[in-house]
Amino acid sequence: MAAEGDFLLRYRAVSNKLKRRFLRKPNVAEASEQFGQLAKELKQEECLQYAGFCNLAVARCEQTLFNAPGEALALTDAARLFLQAEKETQKLQCPGFEEHLQAATNCYSFAIKVYIELNQPVMAASLCLELGNALKEMNKPAEASVHFQRAAELQSQVPIECLLSLGKVATCKIITRVFMDVIARCEVSRVLLLMLLQPPPQKLLLEHAQTLEKYDWESFDSHSQVNYLPENIFLLLQSVVMACQEKDLESLKVLQVELWPLLTPEQNHLLHLVLQEVLSPSGRGV
Template identity: 95%
Template structure:
């Protein structure tokens, strides 16, 4: 807490020097140097996020001085400090909203933009890759994929480097497919559980109603709303929903045979329970 209070006092003291006064221009270069020195001290004390804020202040000063290269460098330093702070938070398993990661991403994005404006695509691409690698390491392949793809675009004049970045894009997409499989399994289980419980309309939660609407035969292009499921599974599941609504036991038996090899053991057990419920309703949804 003492370190935080000291940081705020010193930060405000330097910031006050930037305020315009009558017949006196603020010394922006001096303020930039002082913010930079404060950032170094805070980094040594492992107050990473505060050091990041100081580097952001340096970047704003350099922007005022029309020093784009200095601005990009300060933004990059800030991004790396925020990223390091996020990694430390995750290592300690502290609760949070990934605010340091968001700050890091914003700083990287601004630095990339500045390097592009400076006509330095190589530097911009290297930062895209740096952020992409960090996001992938944090188990965020979807977000990493965006920056790898951006790096490949910036490396269009360097074919080998561009191919390497596209390889990273492909790697993320492979990982993301595993996530899609998990989502698909959850979708099937959710539908089967709703068929098993059969909650009355007045007790049906809005999100559950939206799920069932996707399997309505009259819904326009329903499969596009559940594109994480193979079309064959979707169509069979759609038929299960209709058969349950009609209490059509014979159709359900046929559908069970067709779905059996496509479902997990847990899902097949749920489908078996659905059939039993149609044969002998237990009033679970009441």
């Protein structure tokens, strides 16, 4: 059995067999078989990412041998191993940069490309769906929708399957919109809280300063920084920030009337408190 500690030694030993020797061609088929065996042993020992790297090496060997089906199969095995490694990392709540997920996505993409070149759109579509489902399970509906859409395009000759994939696209779009609504609601409450608390510049946290900068009238194309907010709400919030900075109570009253039907009850209460703060003699401004 392969141990994680000697993985590199065995991997390099097989890789060395692929180097050209004087008057002797490397035995690529043998190397492919040995990489595959190492991948199986590593998978049994739950060294999933290392097994994935070995399957990638198998894919390269199969490409050298012009064995496209073997290459696609090895890429798919690698993708699933990297994906499983990412799921294990997330289950353990380990910090990371989702490098295993990125590796899995790349492997799936290459395998899909090979199947398309082999004129096997059904196999390519099935991998698109597999990746899309995995991303959706990881709460990445926006990324998942891209792969569901590609699956639908590859299924143009099978209308029912195409419609099912488009249904998955629609579901992801709806979920994504819900996520954006939550982000938008949090942004509005965040701005109103800052207007209410009015922290002095020297006590303003960097992240709070960056939030207010997005509503600066002099900021170029500032709405693009908060494109999850409808433009009318963004412009009204921008006006609220300016009115608070100027302690312009009359403008705030007008803005309150315009914002009232667009905000949640909690946000309307916050805006009411902002007006009270500006009205009071202790109103300090931001």
